[in-house]
Amino acid sequence: MRREVWDDAGGSEVGRERDRGGGPGAGRLKEPEAEGRAAATDSIASDPVARVALLSLLVNLSLVGIKLLLSEISGSLALRADAVHSVVDVFGSTALILGVVISGRRSKSFPYGLYKVENLVAVVISLLLFLTAYEIGREAMMGTAAEAAPGGWVLLAVAALVPVPLLFGSYEVRVGKKHSSPSLVADGRQFRADVLTELVVFAALAGQLVGLPLDRVAAGIIAVLIIRAGWEILVSGMRVLLDASIDSATLRRIEATIEAHPEVSIVEEVLGRNSGRYLFVEAKVAFRVTDLARAHQASQRIEGDIREAVPNVDRVLIHYEPKPKDHIRYAVALADLGGKVSRHFGESPYFALVDFDLKGRRVEGQTIISNPYRELEKGKGLKVAALLLAKKPDVVVAGESLAGKGPGYALAEAGVETVMTEAADLQEVVAEMGGA
Known part of the structure; x- marks a missing residue:
């Protein structure tokens, strides 16, 4: 057999890291310090997450003002306590803005960015949820209430406030999930939890109007629900802060993308x-190509496909090395099922996939596949090459030379050798393998 493609560039394990597309570091060519200065110039208006975070602060400030005004007019201690609870939300919104704005900053001290600040903020928000639950529980136990029943218009005003945190919180969660911002999702969930707080206040005021103390039992149930929401946020944030793995479904998608x-x-x-809303991916692969330039190009293509398959990938690190040569898979062009070697690559009706053990010098397995492209008038050779590449052969054997032809170039680009053989049938080809 005459080998037509031979790479002698040897190789050892090589690590390569690129940073492009998908994240805030797309197409990064700057030094970390320059990146930090560039990030510092970003305005809140240019970031949808930061815009919603600012809107969260404004909504909370408005709620605090309205509740304090209503509590002063009505003398309701429940409304006053709810206003104090909203002040806690103001601090949470302020922390959220700080987390979103500074999380993408880069510097020499933090070359990977401060993405985890968002997760840290999410943990802080979860603790605020626990504080909220404590406040509600204490309110239920202490049974604070206004000395006199409030007017009906106060009850209507409180009722009008109830849907505000529900609607805005749902909007905030939706934007947070769209842009993979854990702190924004956490803040939105806290807003939705505030609906329960508003209902407690409404129930307390309504109960006072009819002489029924309904708020204590409801407050206890609400406190339990808020603790549950806070626990979910806390666990999610701590997993990222402790560098827990991303979910198995995403890992399988990345692995399938590489294997393709x-x-x-x-x-x-x-x-x-995870780091904040972004993903850091690391993979160790064995390439069949031994030429480092080709391996570099292949890793570029793999990274691009990973970014397309998985959103918000900030960094991809690939360690690659040549495939260990313990086994070789041959793809042999056949003219018939009897094993006759075909002299026309693209028109070959069948191909034999032969797995050969180099150490044992023996055939481990053999499979025959058909060629669905043999009747095409144009481009059959390239389609057959793509068909074979999906089977991951190391060497393609045919009765004609593929040097200088499209299929030969396609196979060589993937690190597959092409061999022209004078053997009459598959049995002779197998014998040549053993004698190689």
């Missing part, structure tokens, strides 16, 4: 972690 590339022989390991 014909240059890849084995995906040995895929790791990933």
Whole structure:
């Protein structure tokens, strides 16, 4: 057999890291310090997450003012306590804005950015939820209430406030999920939890009007629900702060994306972690190509596909090395099922996939696949090459030379050798393998 493609560029494990597309560091060519200065010039108006965070602060300030005014007019202690609770939300919204604005900053001290600030803020918000639950529970136990029943218009005003946190919180969660902002999602959930607080106040005021103390039992139930919401946010934030792995479904999607590339022989390991709303991915793969330039180009294509398959990927780190040559897969062009070697690559009706053990010098397995493109008038050779690349052969054997032809270039680009053989049938080709 005459080998037509041979790469002698040897190789060892090489690590390569790029940073483009998908995250705030897309197309990064600047030094970390320059990145920090660039991030500092970003305005809140240019970031939808920051805009909603600012709107959250304004809504909370408005709620505090309205509740304090109503409590002063009506003398309701429940309304006053609810206003104090909203002041806590103001601090939470302020922390949210700080987290969103500074999380993407980069510097020499923090070259990977401060994305985890968002998760830290989410944890703080969860603690504020616990504080909210405590306040409601204490209110239920102490049974604070106004000395006199409030007017009906106060009850209507409180009723008008009830849907505000529900609507805005749902909007905030939706935007947070769209832009993968954990702190914004956490703040939105806290807003929705505030609906329960508003209902407690409404029930207390309504009960006073009819002489029924209904708020204590409801307050206890609400406190439990808020603790549950805070616990979910706390666990989610702590997982990221402790570098827990991203979910298995996303890891499988990344692994499948890498395996789809014909240059890849084995995906040995895929790791990933969250940092704020962004993902950091690391993979260790074995390439069938031994030429470092080709391996570099293949890793570029893989990174691009990972960013398309998985949103918000900020960084991809790929360690790659040549495939260990313990086994070789041959793809042999056949003219018939009897094993006759075909002299026309694109028109070959069948291909034999032969797995050969180099150490044992023996055939481990053999499979015959058909060629669905043999009747095409144009482009059959390239389609057959793509068909074979999906089967990940190391060597393609045919009765004609593929040097200088489209299929030969496509196979060589993926690190696959092409061999022209004078053997008459598959049995002779197998014998040549053993004698190689």
